[in-house]
Amino acid sequence: MRDIAPTHRYRNNDKAIGVGNAFWDMSEQNGLAGIVAELEDGVLRTAEGHEFVNFTCCSYLDLDSHPAVIEGAIAALRRFGVLDHCIPRSRVQIPALLELEASLGELFGADVVSAISAGVASAGLLPLIASGHLGNGVRPLMVFDKNCHVSMAGAKPSCADETEVVSCDHHDVGFLEDMCKQYRRVCYVVDGSDSLGGYAPVLELAELQEKYGLLVYYDDSHSISAYGERGIGYVRTHCPVLDERTITVATLNKAFGTSGAAIMLDGYPKQVLRIVERFAGALSYSQPMNTAAVGASLASAEIHRTPELGLLQKRLYANIELFDSLVTSEQAGSTYPIRVVPVSDETVVAAGRKVFEAGFYVSPVFFPIVARGTAGLRVMLRAGQTEEQIRALCAVLGEATAA
Numbered sequence: 001m002r003d004i005a006p007t008h009r010y011r012n013n014d015k016a017i018g019v020g021n022a023f024w025d026m027s028e029q030n031g032l033a034g035i036v037a038e039l040e041d042g043v044l045r046t047a048e049g050h051e052f053v054n055f056t057c058c059s060y061l062d063l064d065s066h067p068a069v070i071e072g073a074i075a076a077l078r079r080f081g082v083l084d085h086c087i088p089r090s091r092v093q094i095p096a097l098l099e100l101e102a103s104l105g106e107l108f109g110a111d112v113v114s115a116i117s118a119g120v121a122s123a124g125l126l127p128l129i130a131s132g133h134l135g136n137g138v139r140p141l142m143v144f145d146k147n148c149h150v151s152m153a154g155a156k157p158s159c160a161d162e163t164e165v166v167s168c169d170h171h172d173v174g175f176l177e178d179m180c181k182q183y184r185r186v187c188y189v190v191d192g193s194d195s196l197g198g199y200a201p202v203l204e205l206a207e208l209q210e211k212y213g214l215l216v217y218y219d220d221s222h223s224i225s226a227y228g229e230r231g232i233g234y235v236r237t238h239c240p241v242l243d244e245r246t247i248t249v250a251t252l253n254k255a256f257g258t259s260g261a262a263i264m265l266d267g268y269p270k271q272v273l274r275i276v277e278r279f280a281g282a283l284s285y286s287q288p289m290n291t292a293a294v295g296a297s298l299a300s301a302e303i304h305r306t307p308e309l310g311l312l313q314k315r316l317y318a319n320i321e322l323f324d325s326l327v328t329s330e331q332a333g334s335t336y337p338i339r340v341v342p343v344s345d346e347t348v349v350a351a352g353r354k355v356f357e358a359g360f361y362v363s364p365v366f367f368p369i370v371a372r373g374t375a376g377l378r379v380m381l382r383a384g385q386t387e388e389q390i391r392a393l394c395a396v397l398g399e400a401t402a403a
């Protein structure tokens, strides 16, 4: 019998599971993962009757439970009369997705193609970029930021079958410039807004885009809706290069409050949009956003066009400021809704338990999920959290992390 020696050039399950599973086991053993609870009026309740407020939920504007969004989902089901008319959309489709893409296109000021999730979008788009079919026709060197979200990093092996793939240090603009001098084309794959706080250096990257034609693939899932005029997100608010050289994807699952994803493109001809529909992995053969998700998204897009969006953003920012006034973190002062309250690797799980017992869920992150010495309790602020809840959480955090 022959044994197989894996190459592990771009992925390694032995390592990923070996490292990550211990983290999950320890979290679950301490009651901080694997929690099942019903949601009612913003409070979660387990079958055993423990009540808690979720401070690790990415629905930053609470649009996921907005009555208009729920009604939108129901209305679309009634209007289109089908949840998912199962056939590739490139052959036959009901008008639901086209209506949504027109609406999101107007909202974000881009040509929008929808996908069932940002993960599916990246898995499908990145190999098309690698082969030059999405871009300017030149096969680029694909540079993945070391910290890019797993939904993008997971596409490395399929990109590597089409072109050269490398990783770079977090936001290493100097390395990118070096590569731009050596390769006819470079594509940088990066989060527009990081899941542990912080934003991409869009202006510095724009300089490389202007000077060398660098293509940047941004995943702006964490800032869409929560940031910018009408919620257009961090990248599209600040990036001066909105043409073939910038591609942005964003989930509709987080602050947008629905389900699905938007791929935002500028300046690509219709034929390229067709290539995306026909060849971007699961976009071409798997189910698209279903009618309920489309209806909810149409309703959320409408909210984005009204002053209510600005009010919700203001409430979110006020909650972030209140939190910052009570608890120190590296992210304090930023408009970004995620904070990591530093706690040692040894005590972070116990601290997380204490906070949970006091009625708040915050997620502990610790080695090996993050580097040693950077452990902490991850807190996410939302527009719908009350001042009372935030003050109470901060008092508990102070006690739990004092030890």
Ligand SMILES: *Cc1c(COP(=O)(O)O)cnc(C)c1O
Binding pocket: 116, 117, 118, 119, 120, 149, 151, 191, 195, 219, 220, 221, 222, 250, 251, 252, 253, 260, 261
């Ligand atoms: C949450 C998140 C995703 C996942 O989005 P889905 O639409 O659920 O696939 C992808 N990318 C980033 C950066 C995220 O934070």
